[in-house]
Amino acid sequence: MEEAYWKYLEHMDSESFRQLMVTYGQDVWNLAFLMTKRHHLADDITQDVFLRAYKAIGTFRGASSIRTWLLSITRNISINYLRTAFVRKVMLTERLSVRETSPSAEKVVLAHALSDEIWEAVLRLPLKLREVLVLHVKYEMTTKEIADALRISEGTVKSRLARARRKMSISWKESAAYE
CATH class of the missing domain: 1.10.10.10 (Winged helix-like DNA-binding domain superfamily/Winged helix DNA-binding domain)
Structure with a gap:
């Protein structure tokens, strides 16, 4: 889909949502993984990014590309995940309990x-x-x-x-x- 299409979209239908995920899903997941260094967190973050994009597509006005907008959302959600005490505890526990194999x-x-x-x-x-x-x-x-x-x-x-x-x-x- 063309970049201008996203700028004027007020609500996303299932086909638009699917196209958004197919086109940008791997980029979103890769950035989430590179920021968190955890596969399962990248999966969760990717899901959160697309849910947020689905709900907020009406706020996208094309000041940046749709890709830049999605990657910005990805970065913000990734940082929030990294800040949570639960994630810090899990990461610390994983580091301490790694077995040498x-x-x-x-x-x-x-x-x-x-x-x-x-x-x-x-x-x-x-x-x-x-x-x-x-x-x-x-x-x-x-x-x-x-x-x-x-x-x-x-x-x-x-x-x-x-x-x-x-x-x-x-x-x-x-x-x-x-x-």
Whole structure:
């Protein structure tokens, strides 16, 4: 569906809702996962994002793209999930109760893949740096779109991008030194 379609929609029918989820569902889930680092939280957040979008489509006026609007909702819901005491307790419990087991053959192969190493380094970045880097690189958003989605200035986006790139470069050099 064209971008202008969403701007004038007051209520969403089932076909529009399905199309919205098919078109942007993976982007929403990926961002939720990259922010929370948990599959089950990404699932819950994605569901919450689309429910909120369904209910609030009448408030979308096209100041940004529908994708930027959805990713902004995703970011806000993800941050709210991370702030809750329950999630903090569950994450702490998971960290304390992890058993040392030998990785499966599949995990060993994946661990050596270049893209996995890059994503592992990205996930180690602080949230503020990780989110701007992911929005810029993976979602190909401009600094203005990122600034709109995160409700920060373009200058802040640029400085966070520069810091994220610098940290990634250092991380990459350090991992290369160990090989």
